Amino acid sequence: MNPSKSPVKQNPAPTHELPYQPDAVEAKWQARWAERGTNEPDLDSAPRPFYNLMMFPYPSAEGLHVGNMFAFTGADAYGRFKRLQGFDVFEPIGFDAFGIHSENYAIKLGINPAELIPRNIVNFRRQLKSIGGMFDWRHELSTTDPAYYKWTQWLFLQLLKAGKAYKKAAAVNWCPRDQTVLANEQVIDGRCERCGTVVEQRTLEQWFFRITEYADRLLADLDDKSKMDWSESTTLAQRNWLGRSEGAEIVFSGAGALRADGQRGGGAADVTLSAAKGPKPSGAEIKVYTTRPDTVFGATFMVLAPEHPQVRALTTPDRKVEVDAYCRMVAAKDLVSRKVGEREKTGVFTGSYVQNPATGKSIPVWVADYVLMEYGTGAIMAVPGHDERDFEFARRYGLPIVRVVAPTSHPDPERSEGEGAEAPKGAEAPLEAAFVDNVNGVLVNSGQFDGMPVPEAKQAVTRWLESRGAGRSQVHFRLHDWTISRQRYWGPPIPVIYCEDHGPVPVPEKDLPVLLPLIEDFQPDNSGISPLARHEEWYYVPCPVCGKRGRRETDVSDTFLDSSWYFLRYPSTEFDDRPFDPTRTRKWLPVTSYIGGNEHAVLHLLYSRFITMVLQELGYLHFDEPFRKFRAHGHIVKDGSKMSKTHGNVVVPDEYIARWGADTFRMYLMFLGPFQEGGDFRDEGISGPRRFLDKVWTLVGEAVSEQRSSPLSHAVEIKRHQTVKKVTDGLEELRYNTSIAALMELVNTLRAENSWNQQLIEELILMLAPFAPHFAEENWERLGHDGSIFRAAWPSWDERLTVEASVEIAVQVNGKTRSKVTVPRGAEQGAAVAAAQEDAAVRRFTEGKEVRKVVYVPNRLLNFVVG
RNA sequence: GCCCGGGUGGCGGAAUCGGUAGACGCAAGGGACUUAAAAUCCCUUGAGGGUAACCUCGUGCGAGUUCGAGUCUCGCCCCGGGCACCA
Numbered sequence: 001m002n003p004s005k006s007p008v009k010q011n012p013a014p015t016h017e018l019p020y021q022p023d024a025v026e027a028k029w030q031a032r033w034a035e036r037g038t039n040e041p042d043l044d045s046a047p048r049p050f051y052n053l054m055m056f057p058y059p060s061a062e063g064l065h066v067g068n069m070f071a072f073t074g075a076d077a078y079g080r081f082k083r084l085q086g087f088d089v090f091e092p093i094g095f096d097a098f099g100i101h102s103e104n105y106a107i108k109l110g111i112n113p114a115e116l117i118p119r120n121i122v123n124f125r126r127q128l129k130s131i132g133g134m135f136d137w138r139h140e141l142s143t144t145d146p147a148y149y150k151w152t153q154w155l156f157l158q159l160l161k162a163g164k165a166y167k168k169a170a171a172v173n174w175c176p177r178d179q180t181v182l183a184n185e186q187v188i189d190g191r192c193e194r195c196g197t198v199v200e201q202r203t204l205e206q207w208f209f210r211i212t213e214y215a216d217r218l219l220a221d222l223d224d225k226s227k228m229d230w231s232e233s234t235t236l237a238q239r240n241w242l243g244r245s246e247g248a249e250i251v252f253s254g255a256g257a258l259r260a261d262g263q264r265g266g267g268a269a270d271v272t273l274s275a276a277k278g279p280k281p282s283g284a285e286i287k288v289y290t291t292r293p294d295t296v297f298g299a300t301f302m303v304l305a306p307e308h309p310q311v312r313a314l315t316t317p318d319r320k321v322e323v324d325a326y327c328r329m330v331a332a333k334d335l336v337s338r339k340v341g342e343r344e345k346t347g348v349f350t351g352s353y354v355q356n357p358a359t360g361k362s363i364p365v366w367v368a369d370y371v372l373m374e375y376g377t378g379a380i381m382a383v384p385g386h387d388e389r390d391f392e393f394a395r396r397y398g399l400p401i402v403r404v405v406a407p408t409s410h411p412d413p414e415r416s417e418g419e420g421a422e423a424p425k426g427a428e429a430p431l432e433a434a435f436v437d438n439v440n441g442v443l444v445n446s447g448q449f450d451g452m453p454v455p456e457a458k459q460a461v462t463r464w465l466e467s468r469g470a471g472r473s474q475v476h477f478r479l480h481d482w483t484i485s486r487q488r489y490w491g492p493p494i495p496v497i498y499c500e501d502h503g504p505v506p507v508p509e510k511d512l513p514v515l516l517p518l519i520e521d522f523q524p525d526n527s528g529i530s531p532l533a534r535h536e537e538w539y540y541v542p543c544p545v546c547g548k549r550g551r552r553e554t555d556v557s558d559t560f561l562d563s564s565w566y567f568l569r570y571p572s573t574e575f576d577d578r579p580f581d582p583t584r585t586r587k588w589l590p591v592t593s594y595i596g597g598n599e600h601a602v603l604h605l606l607y608s609r610f611i612t613m614v615l616q617e618l619g620y621l622h623f624d625e626p627f628r629k630f631r632a633h634g635h636i637v638k639d640g641s642k643m644s645k646t647h648g649n650v651v652v653p654d655e656y657i658a659r660w661g662a663d664t665f666r667m668y669l670m671f672l673g674p675f676q677e678g679g680d681f682r683d684e685g686i687s688g689p690r691r692f693l694d695k696v697w698t699l700v701g702e703a704v705s706e707q708r709s710s711p712l713s714h715a716v717e718i719k720r721h722q723t724v725k726k727v728t729d730g731l732e733e734l735r736y737n738t739s740i741a742a743l744m745e746l747v748n749t750l751r752a753e754n755s756w757n758q759q760l761i762e763e764l765i766l767m768l769a770p771f772a773p774h775f776a777e778e779n780w781e782r783l784g785h786d787g788s789i790f791r792a793a794w795p796s797w798d799e800r801l802t803v804e805a806s807v808e809i810a811v812q813v814n815g816k817t818r819s820k821v822t823v824p825r826g827a828e829q830g831a832a833v834a835a836a837q838e839d840a841a842v843r844r845f846t847e848g849k850e851v852r853k854v855v856y857v858p859n860r861l862l863n864f865v866v867g
Numbered sequence: 868g869c870c871c872g873g874g875u876g877g878c879g880g881a882a883u884c885g886g887u888a889g890a891c892g893c894a895a896g897g898g899a900c901u902u903a904a905a906a907u908c909c910c911u912u913g914a915g916g917g918u919a920a921c922c923u924c925g926u927g928c929g930a931g932u933u934c935g936a937g938u939c940u941c942g943c944c945c946c947g948g949g950c951a952c953c954a
Contacts, residue, residue, distance in 0.1 A: 233871060240870065243953065290954060303954090345952085375953045382954090388868090389952055478953050598871090599949080634872090635948080642948070671892070672879060677872080680879055688892045694907095738881070741891035748891090810887035815935040817887055841921085855934050860886050865934045 020697040022661025022774070029774040030129060038788045039091065039134045043571055043584060046088030051588045052079035053567055053627075055596030055604075056094045059120035061105055064127045065650040066669075066681055067636040067643035073666045074633055074675040074736065075595040076133045080770040081731045082593075083134065084794040090588060091134045092570040094141035095121050098149075099559035103490035107523050113490045114518050117144055127654065132662045132773050134790075139573045143562035148569065149492035150513035151579035152562055155611070156207075156484075157495060157506050164210045164614055167504065170483060173334045174202035181487040187334050199334035206485035206555070207494060211610045215242055215477040217624075218609055227625040231632045231676070237601035243478025247291035248462045250381060250471040252302055252354040252363075254284055284314055286354055286365070289376030289476055292386065292438060293465065294457035296358040297446040298404035299381035300394070302365045303347065305373040306330045314365055316351030323348050323367060330369045345370050345393045356381075357470035358447070358461075368393060374480055384434065391434035403431055405441040405454060482607065484558045489522040489531045491556025499543035499550040508544050516556070530554040564607040567591050567626060568615075580620075591627045598632035605630070631734060634678025636669075643681065651681060663772035664690040670736035670771055679737075692744055693775055696768065699750065700761060700779045709758040718804055719749045720760055724797035727767045736771070743767055758783070763795040810861040811836045813845040817861075829856040836862055 033039055041049075054075035057068060064072075076091065083089040097117045106113035121142060128135060141148050159165040173182040175192040182192060187199050211218075219242050221227050222235045286302065304311055306327040315323045326348040347368030356363050370389055371380050384394035384401040394401050435441070441454040449457055449464075465471030485494065493514045495507035507514055517538045522531050532554040533539050543550035565579075571588045572581040590612075596604075605627070612626040635642040638649040656665050667689035673679020703709070712720065723746040730739030746764060749755075762783055769776035769789050780789035803825060809832065811819045819841040823832050833854060836842050846864055853865040 236871070237949080240950080245953080247954085288954080292954080370952050370954095372953070380954045387954070389954075476953085601949085637947075640947080674880085682879075682893085685879065685893050691907095692892085737879095737891085741881070744891055808887080812887085812935075815886095815933090820887070853934060855886090857886055861935090863886080863934055 020694055020775075022663060025778045026130075026132065026662050026774040029777045030132065032777075033788075034137075036788070038790060040136050040138055041088040041090050043090065043588065046090075046587070048087045049588050049592075050079075050082050050087035050089045051567075051571075051590075051592045052082060052089050052091045053570075053591045053594045054091075054093070055594075055600060056096050056563070056566060057124060058096045058099065058101060059117060059124045060101065060645075061109075061116065061120055062645065062650070062652075063120075063123050064653065065643060065645075066638075066653050066656075067650070069127075069131055069653045069665075070636050070669045070678070071595070071597065071633050072128065072133055073131060073669050074734065076131075077666070077670060077736060077770040078593065078595065078731065078734065079134050080773060080790065081794075083790050084766065084769060084792070086793065089134065090139075090571065091136060092139040092141075093128060093133065093135045093137075094566060094570070095124065095143065096559065096563050096566070097121065097142050097144040098491045098556075098562050100486070100488060100490070103488060103522075106490070112518065112520070112522060114144075114516075117142075130657055130662055131653070131666065134773070139570050141566065141569055141573055143492075143559075143566065146513045146515055147576055148566075149516075149562070151569065152492045152557065152565070153495040153507070153512050153514060154509060154579060155561070155565060155615075156557060157509060157512075158618060158620075159209060159614060160496075160506055162614065162618055164213070165207055165484075166210065167205055167207055169203045170206050170208075171201045171203055172206075172487070174200045176200060182334075200332050201334060204485075204487065206483050207557075208481040208483055209610070211482045211607070212477060212479055214610055214613055215244070215479050217613060218242060218479075218606065219244055221609070221625055224625075227628070228630075229628060230630040231598070234598060234601045234605065234630060234632050237598070238606060241479065241602040241606065245291050245476050245478070247289060247474060247476065248293035248458075248465065248471050249287055249289050249377070249474045250293065250296060250357060250465060251469075252286045252288065252299075252357060252381065253470075254354060284310060284352070284354065286310060286314075286379050287377045288379045288381045289474060290381055290383075292383065292458070293462045293471065293473075294443060294446075294449075294454050294460075295383040295386045295404050296356070296381065296461060296465070297443075297449075298383045298385045298402045299356050299358075299363065300384060300400045300402055301363050301382045302354060303368045303371045303380050303382050303390075303393070304350075304365065305371040305378040306367055306369055307373040308367070308371075308378045310379075311350065311367055314350045314352040319349060319351035323350055326367060333369075345389065345396055347393060347397065349397075357465060357468065364399070366393075366397075375478065376476060385431050386434055386436055388434045388436060391431075401431055402445060403435070404443060404445050405435060405437075406444045407435065407437065408440050408442050408453065482558075482560075482610070484561050485555040486558055487530060487555055489516075489519075489556070491559065492516065492562070493532065494553045494555050494557050496553040497541055497543060497550040498553065499545060499548060501548065502543055502545045504553075505544050505550070511544075514552070560603055560607050563604055564611040565615075567594075567608070568621075586622060589621070590623045590625060592629065594627040594630045595633055596630070597635070601632065631676060633734075634673065634676050636678055636681045638681045642678075656683070656686065660686055660690055661693075661775075663775040664693055667693065667740060667771050671740045673737060675734040675736050689740075692747065693772060695747055695751065696764065697775075697779070699747065699756075700765070700782055703756045703758060703761050704782055704784075710756055712757050712760060713753060713755065716749060716753055716755050716757070716760070718801060719746055720763070721797040721799075721801040724763065724767070724795050725799070725802055728794070728797070731770060739767075740771060765789065766792060766795055807859045809859065811839060811842050812861060812863040813842065814865060815863060818842055818845050821862075826858055829854065829862075832856060832862050836864075 052075065054072060057064065079089045079091045102113045102117055106116050109116065143149060143152070156165065173187050175182055175195065175197055177192065177195050177197040182199060191197060192199055219239065222238060288302070311323065311327065345368060347366045350365045350367055352365045353362040354365055355361070370393070371378065382390040382393065384390040384399065385403045386405055391401065393399070438454055443449045443452045443454070443457050449461060452460060462471060462473045493516055495512060495514045497505045497507060499505055517532070517535060519531065519535055521534065532552070539552055539554070540549055541552055542548065568580040568585065568589065571584040572578065575581050608626050612621060613624045615621045616624040637643065638651065641647045641649065643649055643651065653665065664686065668686045671689055672681065672685060723742050726742035727739040730736060730742065743764065765776050765779045765783065766789065776789050805825055806822050807825050808820050808822050810817045811821055819839045821835045821839055823835050846866055849866040851864050852867045855863040855865070
């Protein structure tokens with residue numbers, strides 16, 4: 001580089017050069033893509049299929065905000081990158097348009113969602129086109145389209161036929177004034193968000209899917225790398241949601257259950273005999289589930305959920321009034337405040353006792369709402385000494401608290417000082433709080449198990465109980481069956497007809513879809529009848545079996561059912577006689593890459609996996625895991641919190657796109673942080689990418705107009721290989737910000753070096769194409785190419801040419817960098833030391849001192865340790 | 868309370884096989900061009916000290932391991948997101 005010559009052109013804008021006009025360029029290429037079918041792979045004959053999926057949006061009235069655009073752009077950049085690498089990328093898009101959000105918004109405006117949603121979709125389509133997504137619009141779908149939900153209903157029928165769907169009573173939030181079911185989000189401080197009435201719990205018959213049957217498989221596949229390459233955070237969330245735990249089911253029973261043990265003798269039996277007095281146990285048998293069978297000797301009372309079927313039988317006549325009142329009080333609470341509201345423990349004594357199978361003592365049976373019917377057996381053995389909730393409850397009601405585990409010394413010997421060391425101690429020490437450590441403890445007050453470490457005791461106590469017929473080891477999942485019923489209007493009607501004689505009868509497949517009628521009075525009213533049931537012409541239908549008058553199911557299905565299979569539909573949208581074509585499915589599925597928000601880490605992704613497993617079992621699919629690769633994107637942060645409607649900090653992208661251009665906006669979004677982590681949105685930063693594109697535009701203009709193609713200098717050649725490597729790696733790892741930074745560096749180098757190598761500029765444009773597709777197309781054309789740049793090939797690099805022949809290494813003295821010297825790449829330690837000893841700065845720090853050690857890291861640094 | 872992320876210049880962020888901290892961009896200051904402004908271009912920009920060559924300090928806080936720590940270990944603090952009585 002010659003410093004005397006002006007590094008940049010003196011007269012900037014020659015008359016023949018057009019300034020970069022994003023509006024015109026973007027309109028031109030969006031039109032061409034549509035005309036030429038650039039984004040439409042041949043789904044039947046594509047040689048290298050790559051299914052690039054992104055989570056389809058819910059078409060809200062507000063339109064897509066910047067946070068949504070960030071997600072779509074990042075997924076699109078990846079798809080375009082894969083296209084340039086030679087894959088036939090299928091990138092479909094659609095709309096998740098059923099559901100309570102749309103319905104509530106429609107109710108607020110007084111517009112039927114059936115009118116509102118299509119309008120929103122028009123706006124969404126416009127926005128998605130304006131950002132330049134590589135979408136195959138031939139395969140757009142909407143879950144509200146009868147041609148789609150016909151197959152959602154078909155799916156329900158397949159599950160029903162296979163015995164994977166069943167009906168049972170379950171609690172919902174009920175607003176007594178609006179006469180409607182409320183979602184948990186619609187309950188604010190225990191009141192209806194619309195009318196302010198106190199919300200109640202109501203029990204309704206609802207349809208469930210047996211997802212719990214698949215809990216083991218859903219968990220096991222998470223570890224199977226051949227099936228699932230997923231973000232670690234997402235698999236972890238699924239694991240937690242599945243919530244596998246190992247424990248024991250223990251039977252607590254009335255008098256006489258342990259009679260045999262009296263004869264057997266032994267430590268525990270002695271306890272049994274000596275303690276088997278006091279209140280008379282009831283004759284009942286109650287099963288509990290616990291993860292701490294080792295603490296059974298400390299179970300001083302038992303608690304049943306208020307809904308537990310045995311509550312009635314266990315309640316003694318003198319306690320009946322109080323117990324009934326308590327259960328009614330709990331039932332009247334809404335689900336939200338019961339679960340997340342005040343945590344003050346309340347409960348009531350049933351009057352009955354059961355016998356602790358370990359100690360033989362009679363313990364009282366209580367009812368309390370901190371025990372949930374949905375988990376385990378709906379009953380617990382309360383061990384107040386070693387469970388915080390039981391401790392709190394025991395304190396409040398004056399129930400006995402017994403220590404059965406004492407702390408042991410810390411396993412790390414360095415830290416085993418002080419009190420923990422002389423364990424087991426304090427077998428009699430009173431508990432100020434529950435001692436819940438389930439690893440570092442030994443049993444006390446537990447008969448023959450005294451002194452046994454907790455982990456071992458879990459097994460031993462379980463085996464002992466089992467030998468006495470009072471328990472067995474058991475695995476439990478936290479996962480519940482999936483309730484798909486929604487007592488709402490805006491969803492696909494569940495295709496079932498109720499007949500007096502034949503009960504629930506599936507709608508015959510030939511009669512699908514069961515159309516959601518367009519009704520004016522879709523809003524819930526005081527009649528207490530579901531909106532659909534008010535329409536007799538729809539409600540009453542002949543029973544498919546006997547032809548007598550039957551009634552339709554008036555519930556619709558959960559939106560998560562719509563979205564649990566949409567990716568199966570995309571490749572087959574043109575077939576109206578099958579949900580997904582077997583040949584197409586075999587070619588395109590499972591999904592190659594799926595990108596979406598981690599807010600769907602559990603429900604949507606888990607339900608999709610479940611549905612896929614069922615369809616595979618039924619012979620409809622050749623795979624059982626739907627998404628081979630999944631990556632969760634980060635979120636855009638604005639004013640310190642995630643951009644979302646609930647935070648009220650959304651920014652509309654349209655004005656930015658209009659002002660700066662879609663490509664600049666895409667570049668900015670991809671540059672502001674790592675895609676999987678998100679970043680801060682502040683509009684000052686957007687001028688950077690715009691300036692960058694302007695510079696590239698000028699560079700191309702100069703290369704073309706001046707017909708110059710200079711050979712690459714050595715420095716530029718090295719930079720070229722480094723850049724291709726960095727950009728490629730960044731794209732593959734979704735670290736787009738570093739890819740863009742590398743491109744900026746390359747451009748800075750080219751400008752500084754005054755280099756106009758035609759091939760290199762073409763490569764630059766190619767590497768820019770995933771981020772700035774319209775801009776890249778236009779410049780590709782300016783550079784003299786005819787077809788789309790997305791038919792061209794991604795550049796490659798030579799690893800050997802990414803490094804210079806000589807390298808600058810740091811020279812440290814005692815770990816502090818004192819100087820730098822240039823040595824040949826891969827120089828021997830001797831040569832490096834010799835070079836460093838020439839250096840004055842190094843000498844200053846080593847002179848007169850003994851060099852005790854030399855650390856040499858080739859091509860990196862040299863460290864003299866002096867004493 | 869529990870589970871995940873994350874704390875690096877004025878700001879967004881680079882650098883994670885332990886090896887030259889601050890790439891790239893924004894903002895700011897100075898200069899060139901211009902009647903002027905915008906745009907563009909050039910220079911400076913972690914803090915402190917020094918005329919300078921240079922020196923000292925510096926990646927949330929406190930310890931530790933190491934020739935060497937943003938990176939590893941232990942103990943804390945703060946911010947963001949998610950889950951919530953799961954026995």
